[in-house]
Amino acid sequence: MSDHEFGATVQKIVGEILSGSSGIAFSKEARDVLIECCVEFITLISSEANEISEKETKKTIACDHIIKALDQLGFPDYVPVVLEAAAEHKEVQKGREKKANKLEQSGMTLEELERLQQEQFAAAAARHN
């Protein structure tokens, strides 16, 4: 399937997790097993969520169903963080345009921006005079 790319992501995240711990690395075998475990985890969660959504006669698996599935499958401790991530994503989606505002993207300080603005004002004024 898409195991190659997925495996690469898993590998990368493992590296990030282990980056803080004194040079411990994952063996190739362990990594392969871990990848399988990850896929299994997704499958488990999604099939549980699917059942839940079917019980609710919903055709689409929503975030709620994932939360409930996590809860039922013995991962209630994941729920708060997942909720937070979902909410954050929602926010990001909503505010993506707003937050990616020009001010922050300009890479200029306020002084610089002000100066630029003044220059532009002057240019505009000159144009109209």
Place this chain on the structure above:
Amino acid sequence: MSGDDTYAPKSPDLSSFYAAGPTPPAEPAEPPQQLFLSQQPSQPNFSHLQSPSSSTYLPGPPRQQQPHAPHQSQHDQLATPPQTLGQVRPTANHPNTSQAPEFGVGVGYYSTTTQHEYYPPPRAAASYPTTGYSQPGTGYTATQAPPPPQQQQQQQQQPEQQQPPFFQPPYRGSFHHQYSEPPHQIPPNHHLIAAQAAQVRQPYYDYAAPGTGGDEFADPAANGAMPPRRAAAAAAAAAVASQTAAAAASDDATTGTGGSSSPAGHIEASVVKTKFPTARIKRIMQADEEVGKVAQQTPIAVGKALEMFMVALVTKSAEVARQRNSKRVSAQMLKQVVESDDQWDFLRDIVGKIEGEEKGGKGKGGGGGGDARQGGGGRVKAESETDEEGGGAGGGVPSGGDTPVAGKRKRGGGRKKKL
């Protein structure tokens, strides 16, 4: 305000509203200061700075003043207090100071409902962003900004806040939004800020977000306001502690846009920065034929859960490796970890394939896995299985003994039955 009359010719708008019009077109900030306090060294600086900021509204400096003038005129009475506010604390020259207490009360109420509005006015009153900023630091700090927090109102300057609503709209249009908003954040912080300007900002941001949804406001405002203020603050800092705080805040702000964003990032506090590709997660989810549509957010939730799952699994595995003085996490170790917790039942089939590659490791694993499940897994060496397996796993054990078998993988089910 008295001085306004002299200026009045320049700003008709002001006269219409209140005739207070302290702000001549060129230098709105200075006149008010002189009139009211005449003490603030920072104001001059602001006037220069402000003019540019104000310019956003209008190309020409004079033009800018006009737009502001109306606002100011309305707020003149109110506005003046803010200017004095910073100074006022030390000196009770103005009526505002005396009135302040009353306002304070009112402010408290207002703050809850119309906090946003209040903030902008202070700035306007001050003359402009620059003054406004300075004020927030000084006068506002205590009263105006606090409204969101409400508690900070302590200072008497609150009256100003009421007026702000008018002003706000214009400012927001351009950079001003940022400016106007900062005051809110600043005030609450001020107390803190005096001591820790840089640190303060983060708190500000936080306040802004919850209180007004002003994330946008806070950051930009801080940034914009801060630079000019600093210079002023340096001069006037001695006069008012709050100003110093503001200046510090400004410094932070300058560097700060990034800083503002940082708080949000901290929330996660996760080591993992890489996100699972949602498309891939979705595909894996839908590999199950029964799974139909998936909401857009679902893969993100699953990805996050998966991330936590990985963190738990990997860190535990790393611990095992460390205990064994190994630098590499072997599949065997992973297996041990999986078998050590019921939470990961569903992985036993996968892990079951793993043979004890490491002789020593197996022993340990068996010990740790001691649970019935491990026994059921059969993969674990007979040693560990002995007791537990005896009862439940009996059926599965034979095949499982030492060599993993496909059948064992299915154990998951088998175990459940047993259990």
